Amino acid sequence: MTKIDDDLTYLEDVHLAQGLNYLSAYNLETGLLINFGSTSLQAKRLFKKTLIQLILKSCIS
Template structure:
């Protein structure tokens, strides 16, 4: 069995998200889930930054910024949604963020459907520093 990169951290994050979803259910705004997940991850002992502004570069010029929901343990980018259905465009967007920040692993978590849905993302263009 191929060992997934940062598997233990992503498992912990998903576990926290499942607790949040089973407690709150669906139907709230993204902000509510973000705050609940922040509390849940903190109580699980995960180290993270919330809503961190990250610069976006194009041809070595900073052309803007994007706020990421969470960076966990400096290794995993977490993007939250509260929508009925995750679509390819949301997946593509999250992968773009991973590439823009040169993060190797990400999670896209959706609290908006009846059961929690999530996608594990891998940046194929990742360059170790």
């Protein structure tokens, strides 16, 4: 039996897309994408597009 190395060494665009899909599916505004598989912890904050648009509008006004 061989061991499949499924540890993720870095975050890819597909992981970002999956996280954004979860935000939409669960109607959430923000989320975290965390990778524990690399030598150091990797984390990214995710924001729903509508939240970013509201922030930009309030900064411009």
